[in-house]
Structure formats: structure tokens, C-alpha cells
Amino acid sequence: MGMEILEFLNYGFIRRALLAGSLISLICAALGVILVLRRLSLIGDGLSHVTFGSVALAMALNVYPLAVSMPVVVVSSLGILRMTARAGIYGDAAIGVVSSVGIACGILLASIAGGFNVDLFSYLFGNILSISVSEVITAFIVSCAVLAAVYFHFEEIFSITFDEEFARASGIPVDRINTMIMVLTAVTVVLAMKVVGIMLTSALLVLPAVTAFQNARGFRNAMLVAPLASLLSLVSGIALSFSLDLPAGALIVVINFIFFCAAFLVRYLAGGRAN
Amino acid sequence: MTVVESKNLFVNYGALPVLSDVNFSIRQGDYVGLVGPNGSGKSTLIKCILGLLRPAKGSVTLFGAESLAMHQREKIGYLPQRIDFFNPRFPSTVSEIISQGLIANKKGGKVHGKTQIDVMLEHLEISDIKNRLIGDLSGGQQQRVFIARALVNEPELLILDEPGSALDPDIRDNFFSLLRALNEKKGVTIIMVTHDIGGIGEYASKLLYLDKRVIFFGGFDEFCRSENMEQFFGSASQHIICHEHH
Numbered sequence: 066m067g068m069e070i071l072e073f074l075n076y077g078f079i080r081r082a083l084l085a086g087s088l089i090s091l092i093c094a095a096l097g098v099i100l101v102l103r104r105l106s107l108i109g110d111g112l113s114h115v116t117f118g119s120v121a122l123a124m125a126l127n128v129y130p131l132a133v134s135m136p137v138v139v140v141s142s143l144g145i146l147r148m149t150a151r152a153g154i155y156g157d158a159a160i161g162v163v164s165s166v167g168i169a170c171g172i173l174l175a176s177i178a179g180g181f182n183v184d185l186f187s188y189l190f191g192n193i194l195s196i197s198v199s200e201v202i203t204a205f206i207v208s209c210a211v212l213a214a215v216y217f218h219f220e221e222i223f224s225i226t227f228d229e230e231f232a233r234a235s236g237i238p239v240d241r242i243n244t245m246i247m248v249l250t251a252v253t254v255v256l257a258m259k260v261v262g263i264m265l266t267s268a269l270l271v272l273p274a275v276t277a278f279q280n281a282r283g284f285r286n287a288m289l290v291a292p293l294a295s296l297l298s299l300v301s302g303i304a305l306s307f308s309l310d311l312p313a314g315a316l317i318v319v320i321n322f323i324f325f326c327a328a329f330l331v332r333y334l335a336g337g338r339a340n
Numbered sequence: 341m342t343v344v345e346s347k348n349l350f351v352n353y354g355a356l357p358v359l360s361d362v363n364f365s366i367r368q369g370d371y372v373g374l375v376g377p378n379g380s381g382k383s384t385l386i387k388c389i390l391g392l393l394r395p396a397k398g399s400v401t402l403f404g405a406e407s408l409a410m411h412q413r414e415k416i417g418y419l420p421q422r423i424d425f426f427n428p429r430f431p432s433t434v435s436e437i438i439s440q441g442l443i444a445n446k447k448g449g450k451v452h453g454k455t456q457i458d459v460m461l462e463h464l465e466i467s468d469i470k471n472r473l474i475g476d477l478s479g480g481q482q483q484r485v486f487i488a489r490a491l492v493n494e495p496e497l498l499i500l501d502e503p504g505s506a507l508d509p510d511i512r513d514n515f516f517s518l519l520r521a522l523n524e525k526k527g528v529t530i531i532m533v534t535h536d537i538g539g540i541g542e543y544a545s546k547l548l549y550l551d552k553r554v555i556f557f558g559g560f561d562e563f564c565r566s567e568n569m570e571q572f573f574g575s576a577s578q579h580i581i582c583h584e585h586h
């Protein structure tokens with residue numbers, strides 16, 4: 066199997082899939098740690114539903130989907146932030162509102178445009194092997210932005226995530242950093258759509274994070290373990306999809322889940338905080 | 341030097357007035373006990389001092405400024421009222437949490453001050469748990485971690501919202517001795533919200549009694565001589581405070 070995989074590396078589309086997929090899986094996991102701890106786990110689901118709506122809009126307008134999805138999903142993520150802060154509703158409810166409106170708009174637009182077609186379904190389930198060179202470049206730019214933001218604002222992000230009131234009292238620009246995290250999450254979710262599809266995007270955000278939390282010995286430690294687990298799932302998922310001729314996106318998610326089960330088992334056997 | 345000054349401060353929650361025309365001035369080295377009944381606006385006042393709440397009218401200045409930049413916030417140490425605010429499964433070690441007290445002087449994306457953290461761990465007798473996760477600790481241990489976070493940056497102003505509530509008697513005494521030493525030897529200004537009117541007279545030099553407005557602000561001697569305080573405190577409470585003070 067090893068030789069087979071190495072052979073596949075000769076193909077440009079495989080290399081693009083591995084490169085872009087690895088970058089996207091890394092940033093999904095890093096953002097996932099922050100989002101899960103802030104009880105915003107379902108934001109991936111919510112924003113990916115908006116992505117569905119925006120892809121339907123792009124297809125109805127016959128324009129490149131990412132060009133429409135990026136701004137629409139970024140605005141929606143800021144809408145969630147505003148609703149939570151200003152309308153006095155909890156994050157999960159705000160995500161629910163944006164998510165359902167996203168899906169409803171998608172269905173309406175798809176219907177107006179003549180019904181669901183193969184292209185729209187390909188976005189629902191993802192196709193990492195169809196990633197283009199321009200999407201690889203976009204993934205690279207976005208990944209650099211996310212990783213730089215997390216690295217340079219690591220302490221502020223930790224402080225806000227753990228204790229927002231203390232963070233504000235310390236003079237941390239909490240609103241600015243929250244906005245930054247939401248925008249980066251929105252852009253990442255749009256990119257993740259190409260890897261695992263709209264239906265499974267939140268898995269890339271949530272599963273590596275909860276895997277890391279099973280045995281993490283600190284926040285910094287969780288921020289290292291989650292991307293590592295995510296990266297391993299991505300690479301092994303793509304490799305297995307070649308060998309078994311199964312969809313890569315679904316395999317990546319299943320392998321992520323297997324890692325979670327293994328981490329839970331380790332914690333359980335070690336008599337850790339399993340409760 | 342004036343450290344905290346409140347001028348004609350009004351705060352409302354919606355249409356409900358919480359603080360009305362609050363005026364006081366706290367000087368460097370003051371040790372102020374902030375007392376008052378439930379719902380009297382103590383925590384609201386603390387939030388205004390910290391800049392977490394915007395007043396409807398009036399102002400609160402810290403070190404002469406209405407707002408402080410992040411690097412100037414290193415002068416302030418803050419211990420919130422509740423210690424059960426956080427997710428108990430948050431994967432964070434004691435050291436990581438204490439280091440957050442040093443965030444105002446972060447350089448190059450990182451917080452520095454390992455020595456300061458170690459000293460604080462030792463002061464509060466929690467060196468042995470520095471690598472443990474916060475959620476695995478008892479309430480008293482967690483309280484000490486948050487106290488360490490408030491003290492680690494060697495603040496000039498320390499704002500404590502009911503700090504002794506979860507501590508064992510021994511640890512509590514050590515902690516109050518540490519506060520007294522910081523106040524007397526280093527001139528740290530302390531504002532402490534408390535319901536322990538029996539204990540506050542033992543430590544604080546001034547009393548700020550709040551009930552949506554300032555009922556009394558001044559030294560303990562003045563308070564103990566004041567006859568009209570009985571209507572607010574009841575004679576027993578006033579007696580307890582003054583007895584401990586002397």
C-alpha cells in the first residue's frame with residue numbers, strides 16, 4: 066500500500082489535495098479548540114449551511130462559488146457575533162437562526178435556478194481531489210493568516226476563552242479579537258467545504274479538538290495535539306480513499322472519530338478525568 | 341496621589357438605576373472595605389472602576405485617566421467574585437492561568453515572568469499543583485489560583501471581590517496577612533468587596549458603604565464615632581466593625 070500511495074503522489078491533483086487539505090485541517094483544528102471551549106462547536110454547522118446558500122446563489126448567478134461564499138459567510142459570522150452581543154440571545158440560538166436562514170435561502174435559490182444539480186451536491190459532500198491551484202493558493206494564504214493570528218494573539222485568545230471578564234479588565238481588545246476569530250472561522254469553513262463537504266465541515270472543527278481534550282495537559286498542549294490529530298486523519302483519509310476507493314471526506318471524518326475513541330480509551334484506562 | 345476617583349457616577353441596568361451620584365476618591369495606600377447589602381451596587385461599582393461597564397453619567401478615573409491602555413493595566417490586579425465561572429473541563433494548567441495576570445506586559449507574542457509565577461505559587465502554597473488542570477482542583481485551591489493571577493503582576497491597585505469566601509481559615513489568614521504586607525510595605529492600594537463586616541475592620545483603613553449611593557466613605561475612626569450610621573448598619577453591625585478595628 067505504501068508504494069501505491071507514493072505512486073499516487075506523482076499526480077498533481079493528489080499533491081494539491083494533500084497540501085491544501087493539510088493546511089485546512091491544521092487551521093480547522095486550531096480554531097476548533099477555541100470554538101469548542103467557547104461552546105460554539107456548532108458554528109461550523111451553522112456557517113456551512115450558509116455556505117450552502119451562498120453556493121446556490123453563486124450557481125444561480127453563474128459565478129465562481131468561493132467568490133460569493135467568502136463574503137456571505139463572513140457577514141453571517143459577524144451577524145452571529147452581533148446577535149449574541151446585542152440581541153441578548155445565546156450563541157447556539159444565534160447559530161441556529163443563521164444556519165436555518167442559510168439553508169432556506171439555499172433551497173429557494175436552488176429551486177429558482179431549476180432545482181438541485183450535480184455541482185451543488187458535490188459541494189454538499191466535498192471533493193478534495195478537485196481542488197484547483199488557485200484554491201491551494203487561497204488555502205495557503207488563509208492558513209498563514211490564521212496561524213499568524215493564533216500565534217501572535219495566543220495569550221489574548223486563551224485569556225478571552227477562559228475568562229472574558231478578566232480579559233476585558235486586563236485591557237485586551239476582546240471585541241476586536243472575537244471579530245477576528247469569527248472572520249477567520251468563516252473563511253476556514255468555506256475552504257473546508259472543498260475537503261469534506263458542507264455536510265461534514267463541523268467535524269473538522271470539533272473532532273480534533275475533543276480528541277485533544279481527552280488527555281491534554283494544558284491549553285497550549287491541546288493546541289498542538291488537535292492539529293496533529295487532524296493532520297494525521299487527513300493524510301490517512303486521503304491515502305485510504307485511494308486504496309479502498311471510498312470518498313475521502315467521509316473517511317477523514319471517520320478516522321478523526323477513531324482517533325477520538327482511542328484518546329478516550331487512553332484516558333479511561335489511565336483512570337483520568339473520565340466522568 | 342489619587343488612584344481611583346468617582347465623580348457623579350450614575351449607572352442604570354435598562355431603566356433601573358443601580359448607582360446614583362456616587363462620589364469618592366481613593367488615594368495611594370488606602371485599604372478600602374467596600375460593603376453594602378445584596379443588590380447595593382458593589383459589583384457594579386467594581387465593574388465601572390475596571391472599565392467593564394459604561395456609566396450612564398459621570399466618570400471613574402484610574403490613576404488620573406478615564407481609560408487605560410493594555411500596557412498600563414499591569415498596575416491593576418483583579419479577583420472576580422465567582423470562581424465557578426469557567427468550564428470545569430477547560431484544559432488549562434494552574435501555571436497557564438496565573439500567567440494571564442502578566443498579559444499586560446506581553447512581549448513578542450508571549451507572556452514572560454516564570455520567576456514571578458513561581459514566587460506567587462510559593463506565597464500561596466500551591467507550588468505542588470502548578471501543572472495540574474484547574475478543573476481537577478478543590479474550590480479553595482481554585483480560589484488561590486485566581487488570587488495568584490491577581491497578584492502576580494505586582495499591581496499598584498488590587499481589586500478583590502469577596503476574596504476569602506472559599507478559603508480554609510489558615511490559608512485565609514495567610515492571604516490577609518499577605519494583603520496587609522502589600523498594603524503597608526509596598527503601598528499597594530486595595531479595594532475589597534466583602535460581606536464579612538466582622539473581619540473587614542481588622543484589615544481595612546477605610547470603609548465605603550454603598551447602597552446604590554454612597555452612605556459612608558471615610559476612615560474607620562470617623563465611622564465608629566458617627567452616630568447616624570446606626571440607622572443604616574444597625575447598632576450590632578457597627579459595633580462589630582468597630583470592635584475588630586480597635
